[in-house]
Amino acid sequence: MKVILIGATGILGKIIFKELKKYNDIDVITVSRNGATDIHADISSADQIKAMYAKVGSFDSVINVAGHCWVGPFDEMTEENWYSGIKTKMMGQINLVMIGKELINDNGSFTLTSGFLSDDPIKGTINYSVVNGGIENFVFAANIELKRGIRVNAISPGVVLENYDGMMNTPIAGQYPVSHERVVHAYYKSAFGYLSGQVFRVWEPSTQYIRK
């Protein structure tokens, strides 16, 4: 089973890589723009996505935990700032599926990443809230178009910290961080389970607002 893990050097990527390495039947190909990974590719470029898939050859699963959005006060936001997240986190992830759906093996899976900010927004991250919502609707709709048993899901993590020091004022007031184990279970379930077109919300229910 060959898995392409994009964003492997980040907070989420390192957690997923560490766990997947424990399984002998899973071969993980790591990807980032600049880190110590098997392949370098920028998901905001369709050409670089095509080159990445060409280097990998046959594959069964894509897990993407790469992509960023613009952060700052809404009052200072420009139209150009909106395109930052649209280009990388939204179109980058959509292109992974658009280009990869012709290349992935039968019954393969795509696992994208949204995030809690689409349901529980905070100030300064409206670009994330909108882009995350776009990714969630993308997997919902793309699922009904995919053929050959190919699946697509999104994981919406709550706050995941590399280390938790118990301080409640940072990075987000009052939110209890999600454990590494819970996050990685969701990515595993999406990549190797049965469901498709889903958003797996991995939140700490004691502190996460759930949109009605």
Ligand SMILES: NC(=O)c1ccc[n+]([C@@H]2O[C@H](COP(=O)([O-])OP(=O)(O)OC[C@H]3O[C@@H](n4cnc5c(N)ncnc54)[C@H](OP(=O)(O)O)[C@@H]3O)[C@@H](O)[C@H]2O)c1
């Ligand atoms: N951490 C959290 O609490 C949390 C919560 C909810 C949602 N999320 C979402 O989860 C995703 C990952 O978060 P994170 O905290 O793990 O991020 P991170 O620590 O900043 O790591 C990002 C990873 O992606 C790579 N990367 C970034 N942009 C890329 C691009 N355009 N093409 C290819 N690789 C790229 C980075 O390496 P290079 O810089 O070398 O490319 C790095 O490996 C983000 O979309 C974030 O919004 C995170």
